[in-house]
Amino acid sequence: MDWKEFIEGESGRHGLSKEQMETLLETLCSSTDAHTSQKNIADKFNISVPTVKQRMGEVYKGFERTFPELGKQKGAGKLRLLYKNLRENYSQISQPVVTPQASNSSPYPEEFISLIKNNNKTFCGRRFVFEAFEQFISTNEKGYFVLVGYAGMGKTSLVAKYVYDHPEVISYFFTRDYQNKPEQFLNCIRRQLIDRYDLDNSEEDNLPALLSKITNNTKFSGRLVIVVDDLDEVDQGKVGGRNILYLPKTLPDGVYFFLTRQPSNLKTDYYNLNKDYLNTDLGTPVYQFNLTDQRHIELHYKDMTDYLSYPNAQQNQLNSKINHWMKNHNISRETIIERIAKKSENNFRCLNYLIQDILDDFYQEPIFNKLTPALSRYYQTHWEGMEIQEHEHKLRRQVLLYILVYKNGCQIPIDQLDVIAGEEKCDIEDVLRDWLKYLRQETKFGKNYYTIYHSNFIEFIQSQNTMESNRPIFQTINQRIKEYLRSP
Incomplete structure (x- = not known):
């Protein structure tokens, strides 16, 4: 991808009009010293210099959600700052593909x-x-x-x-x-x-x-x-x-x-x-x-929203889908992207599966309230890894998992898991240790809880026949949970 193609992609994902994109392209791509003059741009498009300035002002506003520092910058520094940020992003995706060498001289194993x-x-x-x-x-x-x-x-x-x-x-x-x-x-x-x-x-x-x-x-x-x-x-x-x-x-x-x-x-x-x-x-x-850590979640979330507009073939298809939704549902691009990122729960792998299902037209509207086929296949590997149906102590695992996802998780403190499950503490600990990669620890009102790390995965678990709440063993667990929650 060359610099011009990159700018075109960035213009599209930031919602610039055709005129604004042309003005930005002429500004950043027509001179070896990073940008050409506003008078030259005005002459080329047969418009006035104030019109060029107006268009560039709209360009800066369009890019502010990605580069918020533009809103604080004054004067000609806005263009230098935008150019600098775009160049840095472009450099991340424009490096040449590594071609393995025939001998052992490749820098990578x-x-x-x-x-x-x-x-x-x-x-x-x-x-x-x-x-x-x-x-x-x-x-x-x-x-x-x-x-x-x-x-x-x-x-x-x-x-x-x-x-x-x-x-x-x-x-x-x-x-x-x-x-x-x-x-x-x-x-x-x-x-x-x-x-x-x-x-x-x-x-x-x-x-x-x-x-x-x-x-x-x-x-x-x-x-x-x-x-x-x-x-x-x-x-x-x-x-x-x-x-x-x-x-x-x-x-x-x-x-x-x-x-x-x-x-x-x-x-x-x-x-x-x-x-x-x-x-x-x-x-x-x-x-x-x-x-x-909470201090990194905001930075991670911003990376996810940027990734959603990454300029490649798949993302161009995604942008077409988003543009279609914007037109037909009167909803902003930022809102749609925010919903997609939220459904992905700060998880790039889930995000990629979700994008694939969007491109496969699983969602007819920008309301991501259903578990998609690709995400379900991904969580099936988690389900198998937890050995819910194959383990020699599968009933113990089913009971513990039922407690962990009860009413979408985090209802029973850690120190009550063995009591509610009716199992020895050491047996519960062995299961939890096997499930470390699927667990998240939370603290509420001074008590510690374990829950499953993705709400999407909780939804998948609750959809499995093995986890139906009308099973006699789960009815017993329900009663224990209700009695605990009613206790002072």
Whole structure:
């Protein structure tokens, strides 16, 4: 996509008229010094300079929802600011596609090239995460930076973007269809480090030995970043207090790990579901950056709304659908996009499924109050992962899940789950630990609750025959819940 095509796409998604788009294109695309003069534009379109100024004023207003700082800028600085922001966004999508080389000289591990390339096709935003990681590096001599977020929040795309932009880093991506043992991780990392630093006699070295050799290597620039995505997929068995992947407790200066995982520590006074095995010695910091923190939700939400108007073929189809709804239902583009983002619950994976169902005409109106076929297929994988029907203790799981989604969740405090379920505390804890990736912890009126992390998934669960409330066991559970809720 060239610069002109990008500006045309941005004009469309910001609701500019044809005349406004033409004026913006002429301003930004007709001169090597970023913009041409208003008089030249007026002469070309046979209009007055005040008309050019009026059109550009409307352009700035159109872009204010994406770049709110435009509303505070005065004078000629508005154009410079708009140009700067658009150029930054354009640079994120206009980088050349990485073509794997025939030899081992590719900057990325061969098994991850497709993953890295595919996740960069429509990557959008998340600058606040990259800035946080760079801040971590600038203020620490070494350490672990752990990006935490629920499944589908875009963690893999985010680190794939970082690897794409920084081909000097070492990387490993855990996927369900790829090897997920610690020894397989070490073999891949070792191979990359040996190739990168020309290490001799290192084919059997463990990770601490490799890192020690590298920091004493003449090719070491003073910084080594190792990206490891999706620690939740690691199959390490019972670690017995050892770090996940046997990551070193002490790192050499200049060595940083950029890790991603789902929330893994829902420890309370009643249940300890901790799976976060990453302990370090003093001097090797561990910093968790949680995408689910309220302070990041607004930034994440803005990225989602920007992503909804991302200039590619699929989004052009989506824009056509949105324009159709705007015309037929007298509703603004911003309202429609807000509804789509809200239905997606800050989850990029859900958003993509929802977009697909919109393009397949599942929704005839911009009212997203039904669970779509694509989202249902996605949540079916969650359902199977929770082993609701196949586990040897499936009834225990069904009862606990029924409690968690009762009246859309968060009705029963954590310390009452075993009482309501009629199960031993340790048995409830075992199930909850298996379901960590699907749980969210909330606090209301001084009490802690677990609920399922997506309301869309709760809707899917409640639609399953297994979870029908007229089952005798659930009628008993209903009575216990009602008695608890009526108690003082």
